[in-house]
Amino acid sequence: xxxxxxxxxxxxxxxxxxxxxxxxxxxxxxxxxxxxxxxxxxxxxxxxxxxxxxxxxxxxxxxxxxxxxxxxxxxxxxxxxxxxxxxxxxxxxxxxxxxxxxxxxxxxxxxxxxxxxxxxxxxxxxxxxxxxxxxxxxxxxxxxxxxxxxxxxxxxxxxxxxxxxxxxxxxxxxxxxxxxxxxxxxxxxxxxxxxxxxxxxxxxxx
Numbered sequence: 001x002x003x004x005x006x007x008x009x010x011x012x013x014x015x016x017x018x019x020x021x022x023x024x025x026x027x028x029x030x031x032x033x034x035x036x037x038x039x040x041x042x043x044x045x046x047x048x049x050x051x052x053x054x055x056x057x058x059x060x061x062x063x064x065x066x067x068x069x070x071x072x073x074x075x076x077x078x079x080x081x082x083x084x085x086x087x088x089x090x091x092x093x094x095x096x097x098x099x100x101x102x103x104x105x106x107x108x109x110x111x112x113x114x115x116x117x118x119x120x121x122x123x124x125x126x127x128x129x130x131x132x133x134x135x136x137x138x139x140x141x142x143x144x145x146x147x148x149x150x151x152x153x154x155x156x157x158x159x160x161x162x163x164x165x166x167x168x169x170x171x172x173x174x175x176x177x178x179x180x181x182x183x184x185x186x187x188x189x190x191x192x193x194x195x196x197x198x199x200x201x202x203x204x205x206x
Contacts, residue, residue, distance in 0.1 A: 012183050015146055019137040019177060023062030035065020037197035038172060039072050042133075044200055045193065047168040051130035053079040055093065055156075055167070058102060058114040063135060064172050064197070070096055081125060082116045089152050093125040094118050126156055127165040134191060136171040138182050143190030143203030145171050146182040157189045168192050 043049050054073055059066040073080050080096035085107055094116030096102075103117040126132065134153055138146040147153055160167065169191040175198050193202045 026062045034197045039068035042195045055081045055129040055132040084115045093121045127163040129167045131168045134171045138177045139194045140181045144184040
């Protein structure tokens with residue numbers, strides 16, 4: 001998918017549909033294999049390998065699997081924070097204590113999410129993270145991330161900026177989801193790196 005955006009960028013909804021259609025064709029084995037490779041590649045990032053606190057998320061549906069990475073981080077003694085979706089689409093956080101600490105939560109008519117069952121730490125807990133792992137559908141050569149459109153992580157990024165926190169921002173994707181250009185708006189913030197099953201790519205800051 002080589003979108004260059006030079007002739008009036010298509011809107012984000014069209015891009016989301018396109019990438020989601022591809023993900024919907026993946027098998028459970030595809031997702032598991034990608035997740036194992038993703039965990040190995042992600043730990044090549046020095047900031048992630050030596051991080052004390054990492055904000056992650058539990059993958060759902062066709063998203064690249066994150067459980068292998070979360071367990072690898074926890075085995076290294078890293079504190080892993082996971083999001084809890086609030087009614088206004090903001091995110092609270094809880095600590096990951098292994099697969100048994102996850103609860104399946106159905107949020108209205110949307111996709112069910114797996115969330116930590118332990119104490120809630122508050123939306124500002126993400127500011128303690130050395131690395132924030134972000135879900136997405138694509139990222140471009142500028143580091144601009146295409147999310148699902150719920151706005152939850154826009155709030156997280158705005159909160160990090162407000163608090164002066166400067167974690168490494170990393171999006172986890174499949175290889176074909178790193179593209180030339182995605183539509184971006186003025187409030188969108190670039191990430192610092194992308195991890196795919198084949199490797200890590202950093203983006204120039206600024």
